[in-house]
Amino acid sequence: MSAALVVAFSDLLNKPKDTLASMARSGAVLLRLRRRDAEDLIMTTASRREQEHTVVSAATRLTMVLMRQADQQGRDRLLEALPEVFTWTRFLPEDDQRLFLTEFADTLRAVEDLDNLAPVAHLIEEWKHTAEIHADPDLAAILVQDGDDYGSVPEPDVVG
Known part of the structure; x- marks a missing residue:
């Protein structure tokens, strides 16, 4: 189980289902969204x-x-x-x-x-x-x- 899955922010925007499925498959509890011109974002579950x-x-x-x-x-x-x-x-x-x-x-x-x-x-x-x-x-x-x-x-x- 990985703590975070790192993907480009555009991946979440362009392929949201695939990106979230990758997160679930990897067992990651965080999704780190790399952004070119701004600070990265972190997504996690509410729980x-x-x-x-x-x-x-x-x-x-x-x-x-x-x-x-x-x-x-x-x-x-x-x-x-x-x-x-x-x-x-x-x-x-x-x-x-x-x-x-x-x-x-x-x-x-x-x-x-x-x-x-x-x-x-x-x-x-x-x-x-x-x-x-x-x-x-x-x-x-x-x-x-x-x-x-x-x-x-x-x-x-x-x-x-």
Whole structure:
């Protein structure tokens, strides 16, 4: 059984029955649709999507319960486990590790109601970039030096 069948998007449009039959024959649970000028799309069954939601929801609730019930020793254990899940957190200062863990748990809880994991992925990416800065001694030195705040940075012009 293959996890995903990869086909051209045009195959689904031009031969939908054949494409879906190929997916069924292969035992694939995902249909990855390659597109020339855009990001690929993924199709799956409704039951598979519901299973994924159930797993993410359960993991979220478990994380929230652990965070809520943890005494100081329990929170310390969660912090010790953090680099096993997110190896790059080793480069974050301890206070930032705690902040990341708190923001991660809070964001997971918030997105469960939205059924949209994009905010969690965005949070992880932001903290990963912060860790990249701390991992580079030259960048870390710039980060902590005193300087003037020049205010907000304007949005870049969008070239379209």
